[in-house]
Amino acid sequence: MIKKFIIYFLIYYFPPIILHGLIILPPIISKLSMLEYVHNSNCGYIYHPNTIEEIFKYKLDTILDKDFDIIVIGSSRVNQFRKEMFSEDVDFFNLCHMGNGNENYLLLLKYIIQYQKPKVIILGIDQWLLNDNYPNGEKNDYNSNSIYKSDTYNYYKDYYNNLNYLNPGYDSINGINLIGSQAVTNLHGFRSDGSWFYGKRFYKIINRQKFIDEKNTILRINDGVLKFQFGENIKKTEIQALKEIIRICKNNNIELIGFFPPFPNSINLIMDNSGRYDYLKKSKILLHKLFKENEFNFYDYTRIDEFDDNYYIDGLHGNQNIYYSILDNLSLRSKDIDINKNFENGYYLNNSEKRILLKKFQNSTL
Amino acid sequence: MLFNSIEYFLFLPTVFILYWFVFKKDLKLQNLLILISSYFFYGWWDWRFLSLIFLSTVVDYFVGLKIYDSQDNKVKKTYLWISILFNLGLLVFFKYFNFFIESWIDLLGSFGYEQKSVWTLNVILPVGISFYTFQTMSYSIDIYFKKLKPTKDFISFAAFVSFFPQLVAGPIERASHLLPQLLSKRVFKYDQGVQGLRLILWGMFKKVVIADSLAWRVDYTFDNFQTLDGGVLFLGLIYFSFQIYCDFSGYSDIAIGTAKLFGIEIKSNFRFPYFSRNISEFWRRWHISLSSWFRDYLYIPLGGSRRGRWRSIRNIFIIFIVSSFWHGANWTFIMWGLTHALLYIPNFLLGKNRQHVNGIVGDKGIFPSIKEVFQIMLTYLSTTIAWVFFRSDSISNAFLYLGKLFSKLEIPSDNRSGIIYVLIIIVLDWAFRKNGRLNIIVLPKYRYVELLINYSIIIVIINMLIQNYNNSTKFIYFQF
Numbered sequence: 001m002i003k004k005f006i007i008y009f010l011i012y013y014f015p016p017i018i019l020h021g022l023i024i025l026p027p028i029i030s031k032l033s034m035l036e037y038v039h040n041s042n043c044g045y046i047y048h049p050n051t052i053e054e055i056f057k058y059k060l061d062t063i064l065d066k067d068f069d070i071i072v073i074g075s076s077r078v079n080q081f082r083k084e085m086f087s088e089d090v091d092f093f094n095l096c097h098m099g100n101g102n103e104n105y106l107l108l109l110k111y112i113i114q115y116q117k118p119k120v121i122i123l124g125i126d127q128w129l130l131n132d133n134y135p136n137g138e139k140n141d142y143n144s145n146s147i148y149k150s151d152t153y154n155y156y157k158d159y160y161n162n163l164n165y166l167n168p169g170y171d172s173i174n175g176i177n178l179i180g181s182q183a184v185t186n187l188h189g190f191r192s193d194g195s196w197f198y199g200k201r202f203y204k205i206i207n208r209q210k211f212i213d214e215k216n217t218i219l220r221i222n223d224g225v226l227k228f229q230f231g232e233n234i235k236k237t238e239i240q241a242l243k244e245i246i247r248i249c250k251n252n253n254i255e256l257i258g259f260f261p262p263f264p265n266s267i268n269l270i271m272d273n274s275g276r277y278d279y280l281k282k283s284k285i286l287l288h289k290l291f292k293e294n295e296f297n298f299y300d301y302t303r304i305d306e307f308d309d310n311y312y313i314d315g316l317h318g319n320q321n322i323y324y325s326i327l328d329n330l331s332l333r334s335k336d337i338d339i340n341k342n343f344e345n346g347y348y349l350n351n352s353e354k355r356i357l358l359k360k361f362q363n364s365t366l
Numbered sequence: 367m368l369f370n371s372i373e374y375f376l377f378l379p380t381v382f383i384l385y386w387f388v389f390k391k392d393l394k395l396q397n398l399l400i401l402i403s404s405y406f407f408y409g410w411w412d413w414r415f416l417s418l419i420f421l422s423t424v425v426d427y428f429v430g431l432k433i434y435d436s437q438d439n440k441v442k443k444t445y446l447w448i449s450i451l452f453n454l455g456l457l458v459f460f461k462y463f464n465f466f467i468e469s470w471i472d473l474l475g476s477f478g479y480e481q482k483s484v485w486t487l488n489v490i491l492p493v494g495i496s497f498y499t500f501q502t503m504s505y506s507i508d509i510y511f512k513k514l515k516p517t518k519d520f521i522s523f524a525a526f527v528s529f530f531p532q533l534v535a536g537p538i539e540r541a542s543h544l545l546p547q548l549l550s551k552r553v554f555k556y557d558q559g560v561q562g563l564r565l566i567l568w569g570m571f572k573k574v575v576i577a578d579s580l581a582w583r584v585d586y587t588f589d590n591f592q593t594l595d596g597g598v599l600f601l602g603l604i605y606f607s608f609q610i611y612c613d614f615s616g617y618s619d620i621a622i623g624t625a626k627l628f629g630i631e632i633k634s635n636f637r638f639p640y641f642s643r644n645i646s647e648f649w650r651r652w653h654i655s656l657s658s659w660f661r662d663y664l665y666i667p668l669g670g671s672r673r674g675r676w677r678s679i680r681n682i683f684i685i686f687i688v689s690s691f692w693h694g695a696n697w698t699f700i701m702w703g704l705t706h707a708l709l710y711i712p713n714f715l716l717g718k719n720r721q722h723v724n725g726i727v728g729d730k731g732i733f734p735s736i737k738e739v740f741q742i743m744l745t746y747l748s749t750t751i752a753w754v755f756f757r758s759d760s761i762s763n764a765f766l767y768l769g770k771l772f773s774k775l776e777i778p779s780d781n782r783s784g785i786i787y788v789l790i791i792i793v794l795d796w797a798f799r800k801n802g803r804l805n806i807i808v809l810p811k812y813r814y815v816e817l818l819i820n821y822s823i824i825i826v827i828i829n830m831l832i833q834n835y836n837n838s839t840k841f842i843y844f845q846f
Contacts, residue, residue: 002386005559012817013563016824
């Protein structure tokens with residue numbers, strides 16, 4: 001009886017388990033070795049696999065592996081802070097794209113202090129987080145959940161796109177390896193310091209006169225939706241989480257610097273004219289007070305007049321010139337922020353670059 | 367150890383091979399293997415809590431013998447109370463201690479006496495404690511009421527308490543059903559084994575494909591309910607009703623299927639509850655092992671429905687409140703139980719609680735009658751709305767959720783993607799309903815049909831397991 005049963009099992013259950021396992025395991029193993037390679041690599045790389053969980057893992061594991069002097073926490077609006085912007089002896093890591101709110105950042109901070117105590121944490125606080133009316137439950141917010149779901153197809157895609165990623169010269173620009181499907185296809189991803197390289201996106205902004213409103217920022221402001229939901233009051237849960245972040249930093253002798261990331265001037269103008277973002281003024285005052293009470297500093301870089309719209313990737317994200325100038329400003333106020341005075345803060349999209357973008361790409365230091 | 371983990375896929379065949387090939391000639395060794403593997407299975411999660419299972423086992427083993435041996439009714443009763451108090455004591459300490467303290471502090475606070483919570487402890491809830499304590503308690507109670515003779519075989523008794531397929535999330539087995547099977551020689555039966563495999567596959571499908579696919583949609587809805595429209599909230603609620611059903615019944619199916627592989631039958635826990643025509647029928651089809659436990663050991667001893675109308679109503683309230691409290695130390699569960707009691711009582715007063723005891727809806731044809739459709743919809747809607755209390759973080763949030771439920775019933779197309787999972791389970795459950803849960807997978811006429819079905823389901827399950835490998839895929843009922 002039992003032999004018959006085992007034969008039944010071998011015919012009716014075993015083959016798909018084994019065969020499918022054989023197909024699916026190599027991508028998983030490949031993912032693991034990819035991540036291992038990234039962590040052990042001494043040369044530059046751009047890392048962007050198809051699955052967002054891998055990115056989280058990559059960044060969290062980096063925190064586990066190495067101690068840093070300065071860590072940046074925030075959304076995509078802090079992703080232009082780079083290691084090269086600091087002096088050589090400063091160990092820096094950018095934890096951008098790791099959440100969308102102070103509650104997420106609090107969890108991240110708790111994770112960090114389990115393994116290390118950096119001297120400084122720079123916290124980018126997106127303005128809309130403090131709006132009591134945000135999120136407003138638009139379908140885009142619902143969709144955003146789906147990016148956190150990986151699927152098998154993405155595993156295969158990464159696997160086959162990276163079969164040869166270890167071979168020198170393969171999928172690389174100027175010796176810098178492109179690891180992960182997104183990096184290979186779009187030339188964008190995370191640098192070894194955790195910062196973000198926009199890559200192929202520059203193609204799109206080559207002929208622009210001002211920022212490209214890919215995220216429909218102006219439309220959102222006009223309609224008062226999503227990140228630009230109109231609002232009067234401050235969101236208490238965000239403040240609560242922020243207070244906890246401040247408390248933890250204080251107890252661990254970590255200098256916390258908070259800031260509002262910048263918007264393009266035209267966006268600021270539209271928002272000002274609408275007169276329906278009272279929470280912004282209120283939250284600015286409150287954050288100054290909260291940080292001050294704990295001997296920390298908060299800075300409002302919402303408006304940086306010296307950079308016009310050309311310096312913005314889109315309606316939400318400034319380019320590296322702006323972020324270097326923010327760091328420059330911060331270095332005057334904090335002794336632990338030691339910047340690289342020789343950082344080549346080139347304007348990405350000057351005319352010559354526009355003409356020779358491809359060539360420039362090939363020779364980029366990424 | 368989770369049923370949907372790689373460890374379990376290695377663990378199960380190993381135990382199976384040892385059980386049927388190495389120890390098949392010796393019943394005691396087979397039971398010892400069940401015991402050791404059950405402790406290993408449980409200890410994989412947290413070995414420290416093995417001592418609780420062991421203690422509960424030892425207490426009820428000796429209590430059972432003492433109750434049986436004693437001639438004096440007072441002594442018997444004393445031993446019975448030892449068992450009840452010990453098991454409930456474990457439950458109260460690990461599950462309800464903080465709840466009682468915090469509720470007391472809240473109560474004082476409401477009268478203006480502010481008190482800092484200094485007495486709460488950081489108590490971890492041992493997985494499955496609500497299940498195995500009820501199982502051991504029923505053993506002592508059955509012996510007290512002379513429904514069962516105690517066993518002197520400690521190993522077999524310990525194997526009964528800790529039998530790994532149903533240790534952490536049921537079904538809650540009765541000693542009178544499971545223990546005799548453990549005490550008698552098992553013979554491997556081909557049909558039973560095949561049925562076991564099919565149930566495991568079906569249970570995995572329900573858990574991994576349906577429940578886990580709905581889980582993040584449900585989380586999203588309940589986490590952001592204050593900013594979502596009524597239509598989205600309503601859909602989220604439907605998703606939750608099927609998530610919890612597929613999660614829990616999926617676990618039960620895997621448990622029953624696994625037990626079958628070892629020649630042991632476990633009683634069914636779900637019988638298509640969402641096809642119930644009234645709330646009484648729902649409770650005869652939902653979490654059967656728990657509701658029958660409370661019926662036999664609480665409702666009937668309290669007098670059941672035989673001592674007048676008011677007393678019956680009181681008993682209904684008691685059974686629903688106690689069983690809701692069994693689910694967890696939170697007022698939301700109690701509110702959920704109360705809601706069900708309020709739904710049940712009109713049914714009881716109208717004398718309809720004994721309707722539809724046998725058979726299932728539409729058992730004479732393919733489709734139900736219009737009246738039955740209406741009854742099913744009404745029952746489903748009322749149980750689903752009650753789920754709001756079960757799933758919400760607090761009672762106030764539950765009421766807020768309910769308040770928003772009927773505002774703006776639009777559902778953005780992006781939010782509808784989960785409906786396919788709900789439809790799949792409705793169609794399959796409907797197709798299987800006549801053969802009963804244990805025979806759900808009818809032997810296909812042609813073998814290649816089964817081959818095709820199995821292969822497809824296995825491939826989908828593997829893919830979904832990988833897809834969800836970073837997300838929490840624990841079974842909901844583990845927390846109880």
